[in-house]
Amino acid sequence: MLRSPTLCLRGSGFGETRKSCAWRMRGLATAAALIGIALTCLAISRRFERERRLLAKLRARGALDLADDVPLSELSDAERDAAESLVTAGVLGIRRNRCYIRGVELVTFRRKRLRLLVSGAVGALLLCCLVALVILRH
Numbered sequence: 001m002l003r004s005p006t007l008c009l010r011g012s013g014f015g016e017t018r019k020s021c022a023w024r025m026r027g028l029a030t031a032a033a034l035i036g037i038a039l040t041c042l043a044i045s046r047r048f049e050r051e052r053r054l055l056a057k058l059r060a061r062g063a064l065d066l067a068d069d070v071p072l073s074e075l076s077d078a079e080r081d082a083a084e085s086l087v088t089a090g091v092l093g094i095r096r097n098r099c100y101i102r103g104v105e106l107v108t109f110r111r112k113r114l115r116l117l118v119s120g121a122v123g124a125l126l127l128c129c130l131v132a133l134v135i136l137r138h
Helices: 018-060 077-089 103-137
Strands: 092-095 098-101
Touching (some): 018 077, 018 098, 018 103, 077 092
Antiparallel strands (some): 092 098
């Protein structure tokens, strides 16, 4: 006895089988996961770029020690956020609403940040491949 394939009733085209509907949902899940990973990578890279620009700006102004610090009022809101992040990392110092670069910690910070950036990029690539394989294989 021949049985016709069951039809996918919700949100599908007329006469579409359940199998093709499931494949479409897997493709949608894959796209959503990959877009989420890409947006996370973009957000992290924007943060790193803001921090890099702030350090370059402070270096250009000569804020390399406590004597040559720069007032926080001269920084934009995004630069202040980056400064707070760099203070917690130990690269910047803030005293009396003025910030300066701590030169000693800057060398180790650059190495750590580069390692984090490279390992994060490789991890994101592997995660994308894994997500695509897992969702599309099953």
